Amino acid sequence: MLRVVVCVSGGGTNLQAIIDGIARGAVCNTEIVKVVSNNPGAYALERAKRAGIEGVCVSPKKYESRELFEDALLGCVEEAAPDLIVLAGFMVKVPEKMIKRYENRIINVHPALIPAFSGTGYYGLRVHEAALARGVKITGATVHFVNEDMDAGPIIMQKAVEVYDGDTPEVLQKRVMEEAEWVILPWCINLIAAGQVKVENGRVTVVE
Ligand code: GAR
Numbered sequence: 582m583l584r585v586v587v588c589v590s591g592g593g594t595n596l597q598a599i600i601d602g603i604a605r606g607a608v609c610n611t612e613i614v615k616v617v618s619n620n621p622g623a624y625a626l627e628r629a630k631r632a633g634i635e636g637v638c639v640s641p642k643k644y645e646s647r648e649l650f651e652d653a654l655l656g657c658v659e660e661a662a663p664d665l666i667v668l669a670g671f672m673v674k675v676p677e678k679m680i681k682r683y684e685n686r687i688i689n690v691h692p693a694l695i696p697a698f699s700g701t702g703y704y705g706l707r708v709h710e711a712a713l714a715r716g717v718k719i720t721g722a723t724v725h726f727v728n729e730d731m732d733a734g735p736i737i738m739q740k741a742v743e744v745y746d747g748d749t750p751e752v753l754q755k756r757v758m759e760e761a762e763w764v765i766l767p768w769c770i771n772l773i774a775a776g777q778v779k780v781e782n783g784r785v786t787v788v789e
Pocket of ligand 1: 596
């Protein structure tokens, strides 16, 4: 069983896609052992509760320094002894210590085709606002391993999504989630659980 900790900050629709994927057998050999949020009001925590998964909030507001918050976050994750950490709409810069400790064992879903609309300042709705402002005709989502550079780790999977005239950021966000994020995130976890994802020289290959 692949022990997965899912880190969240908001609505948790990607968390839900993983929960549902496990429930219907599309994601095999995987157990979500804990959901960690930096935001006490995250609806994702409610989703975890409904699915019978332990949900914990580690809020930066409760710590005197960033370092203390980061230590608490790492401690909370480590307690669950995960094989994989999934960032599913987690709006916190992952502490360096955590990245070192879990090299090639942290994945993130990003709502664009990296390297487009990625890096510092590109998160959530802002990504779709930028895509629309640039007038791209195709966008999508990316699942990648997390390294010390923002949105720059080895890419595991990407899926393209069309942009239509008249799209608003909200409409585009929804299409990217439905057509890409909720598909490729559970899919990647299933591949990792099956031991099919190899990282070599910063590149990912999916083996049979
Ligand atoms: C998702 O679109 C996810 O790709 C994005 O935040 C949203 C969270 O939604 N993540 C980032 O922008 C990270 N850079 P959710 O809470 O409903 O899964």
